[in-house]
Amino acid sequence: MSTKENENVENIQSSDPLGTDSVEAPKYSCALGGAYGTALGVYGLVPLLHAGLGCGMGQLLGQFYAGGHNAGGPVGGTSTPTTGLVEEHVIFGGEDKLRKLIEASTEVMEGNAFAVISGCIPALIGDDVEAVIREFEDEVPIININAPGFNGNSYEGYELFFEAVIDQILISLPKEKGVVNILGVVPYQHIFWKGELAAIKKILGKIGLKANIIFTEFDGIEKLKELPAAEYTLVLSTWNGHRAAKKLEEKFGVPFITFPSVPTGPKQTSKFLRTVGEKLNVPDNLVEKVIKEEERRTYRFIEYSGDILLIARPHSYFAVVADSNSAINITNFMVNELGYLPDIIELTDNPPEEYRENIIKALTEDLEITSLPEIIFEPDSYEARENLRGRSFLFLFASSLELYSASELGAPDVGVPHITVAFPSYNRVILDNSYAGYGGGLRLIEDFTSHFAGPL
Amino acid sequence: MTPDEFTNKFDPDHKIDLDKNTCPNREQRAQGTNIYYGKVSELIKDAKEGKIKCYDRKLQQSSGCVLNFYLTVRVATIRDAAIIYHGPLGCSSPSLGYRELFRAVPTALGRQEDFELNWITTNLQQEDVVYGASEKLKNAIFKAQKRYDPKAIFILTTCTSGVIGEDIEGAVAEVQPEVKAKIVPVHCEGSRSRLVQTGYDAFWHGVLKYLVREPKEKQEDLVNVASMLSYTWQDRMEIKRLLGKVGLRVNFIPEFSKVEELEQLSEAAVTAPLCPTYTDYLSRGLKQEYGVPYFLYPSPMGIKNTDEWLRQIGKYTGKEEEIEELIKEEHKTWVPRMEAVRQELLNFKGNGKQVEVLGALGQGRLLSQLPYFKELGLKSSAALTQDFDNLILEDLENMVEETGDFDILVNTFQAAEQGHITRRRDPDIALTCPFQGGAYKREKSVTRLHALRGDPDPWSLQSGYAGAIAYGEFLIQSLKNESFGKTIKAKTADSYKDWWYEQSDPLYYLDKETSSK
Helix, strand or coil: CHHHHHHHHHHCEECCCCCCCCECCCCCCEHHHHHHHHHHHCCCEEEEEECECCHHHHHHHHHHCCECCCCCCCCCHHHCEECCECHHHHHHCCHHHHHHHHHHHHHHECCCEEEEEECHHHHHHCCCHHHHHHCCCCCCCEEEEECCHHHCEHHHHHHHHHHHHHHHCCCCCCCCCCEEEEECCCECCECCHHHHHHHHHHHHHHCCCEEECCCCCCCHHHHHHCHHHCCEEEECCCCCCHHHHHHHHHHHCCCEEECCCCCEHHHHHHHHHHHHHHHCCCCHHHHHHHHHHHHHHHHHHHHHHHHHHHHHCCCCEEEEEECHHHHHHHHHHHHHCCCCEEEEEEECCCCCHHHHHHHHHHHHCCCCCCCCCEEEECCCHHHHHHCCCCCCCCEEEEEHHHCCHHHHHCCCCCCCCEEEEECCECCCCCCCCCCCHHHHHHHHHHHHHCCCCCCC | CCHHHHHHHHCCCCCCCCCCCCCCCHHHHHCCECEEEEEHHHHHHHHHCCCCCCCEECCCECCCCCCCCCHHHHHHHCCCEEEEEECCHHHHHHHHHCCCCCCCCCHHHCCCCCCCCEEEECCCCHHHHHHCCHHHHHHHHHHHHHHHCCCEEEEEECHHHHHCCCCHHHHHHHHHHHCCCEEEEECCCHHHCCCCCHHHHHHHHHHHHHHCCCCCCCCCCEEEEEECCCCCHHHHHHHHHHHHHCCCEEEEEECCCCHHHHHHHHHCCEEECCCHHHHHHHHHHHHHHHCCCECCCCCCECHHHHHHHHHHHHHHHCCHHHHHHHHHHHHHHHHHHHHHHHHHHHCCCCCCCCEEEEEEECHHHHHHHHHHHHHCCEEEEEEEECCECHHHHHHHHHHHHHHCCCEEEEECCCHHHHHHHHHHHCCCEEEECCCCHHHHCCCCEEEECCCCCCCCCHHHCCCHHHHHHHHHHHHHHHCCCCHHHHHHHHHCCCCECHHHHHCCCCCCCEECCCCCC
């Protein structure tokens, strides 16, 4: 479908291609927020913020609550130790404060390892954080993550976290057959991160692979240390986790395979399993057996939704305002499995320029339709709202920032449902839910049809 | 010390200097601290003797800054303004809830139908930090004007804009002639002060300096009420209901207000408190600049406090008689219900002992909440407060005469300390200030102190007469099922090692070597 691709590439737009301009309500926080959220995903790791007094609480409100309304947990939010730098530290330096904080935190807090995450102030005043951490090298494992907010957004913080881990605590290990690392799912930014990782681990387990999902595993530090032992790294994103995966390859010879996103529903999941199975030499018959069983059950269940889908709102237009990962799997599922029509897709995660062509490809190449949606890279929430005006979509898959835009800007008088599927998600609490895997498709159907279902 | 000396030293009616770019910090303005543990009588004595200091903690936990405790969450709800955060992305991420906060309030409860809320971050990058960012700020101002056509543009500063020495006033002076909206710089960089309350003052300084107008004409029926995040939509409705009955109108600012409502602050008959420490700078500024009288105590919390709050308003609006009528009328409905709540609480334990509460409060709330607890028949032999400064010293002294002495832990959301004192004192009800870390993991009742959002649910009401009863009933219910905290305590790991709870000092990590003054 070459015409489809060409037309599409010309369609790429953005109000701010570099994503560095001033912007209304961008749908991510800063590098510190991302590194902090990623650290909190590793159970047993205690983050220490070498930063201003409010950086931790700011991220509680603007990263963790925003990421599916999650509380800080045992070491996040107001439980997170921080140097809390103020004016005199700006003048005299914050190193002494950091030293004391490390002493006290390691003394009183339960944890297997610590991560010092430095924000804007230490970077601006030139604190030698590494030297302070070195003083403790014989006592306790401490990862040093330099993540000033002005160096990038939450997605950048995720990469910085892994780069620090790979450089500072990993050592070569013998390869373990059948073990795969999972990267590309960013805690809190991908609001279904916990459920997605669990679903991926489970489905890979069915074809005999052991997935190292790192996050939410209770031996999180061990899981980090096992990264070099994997046969492959599976990167479930067109751009997140790529730097980390490349570094793992360069340093420890772990090759990586990239996927468009976490797979949603049977078609994407079966394709995922076949690709993984082939690369990792899983016997074909095992892969096909699993696919057959899973598909049979899933499609039998999808049949239960047949009447509400076909009678209430069949083949209508939908719009998406979400990060690339979520936009790719939701759009493909809605189009290829349920017969819906994409109207406009707004990608909100501000991916670097060099990844954008691949993102468009991943989003569109498998779509089983002839006319493509408008696709826009739009980090600015004002522009994203304006782009929704005067369109025909009857569902909006978006962040909670668009909660009221669906009915205000969508087709008039029909009550356009809004389904929160992306960051920020204040109106949707997400503990274990996700749209990953075979069952994930069923849950997506449950979620959006429940907005318009009623007596027929 | 003579009473005069005392007044001069400890309760100065500071001249607010609007020629300056910003307010003084609470540390300097009112000898504030965020760390103290002892009897409240000792705190009062130490404060009078100037012995209160603001020490560092070796174990500090993240607790909010001048910008990021209050301002980022609420300033962006001013309905026809635009906010510009001059900083990196992360400083403004708490504002991501701006479109949802008040939108969930049904219009049937008086929420305006049409409104847009707007904010922008200048999204500072590495190169901006190196080469300066005033062009970026100016462009953001133009962008805000063009996009939103707002009545005012607030510029909120951050640590980064502060450390790199951005000349905010210079940039504003340059572009203001080309911009229709009034530009209001607010100097609220997190690194300027350890006390989050400095943020309130910094915000009001901007409002007073740039927005409040010379009164066109006095509005004798208008009462200024600065409503902050811990007061719900229902609280507003109750306050409006009460004052409406005597023909008074409420000028609720700044949350979910219009810029016009900030401009007209000078025309009101009186400025009344919900939270005195929040309202302090504004109240004093309006008095000094425009002669608007104010009072700071009490807040309308509990029956007695509400009576007194109304009487104060009656005094300044010439409505003394109507207010007395109102109080009499309201008492008929509410006093019997209050008595029923009180009796239920008094008899709850069935052994003649009172229910003990431990509340984590702002210093402003402390003043009214403790007498209200007493009214409810609850015992509070200790309280936590976010911070303490001399602005409340006299009122605190008066309050202690009524409530008796108690232990006080001054502690800005310090989770380990809050967990420590809650575990060791083991009150019947622990009232969390939000974000209290692991202190909710306990065998006995745990519930919220306040609802913290534009909550439209009658269940969340706390102010006025209706609120006095509603919150009492709310507390009773909290005693009826304690399984959440109990289960979580049994089934999840604790954040701290056992020795933390075994030693006796919540301020174990106070760092005596450091003192900011």
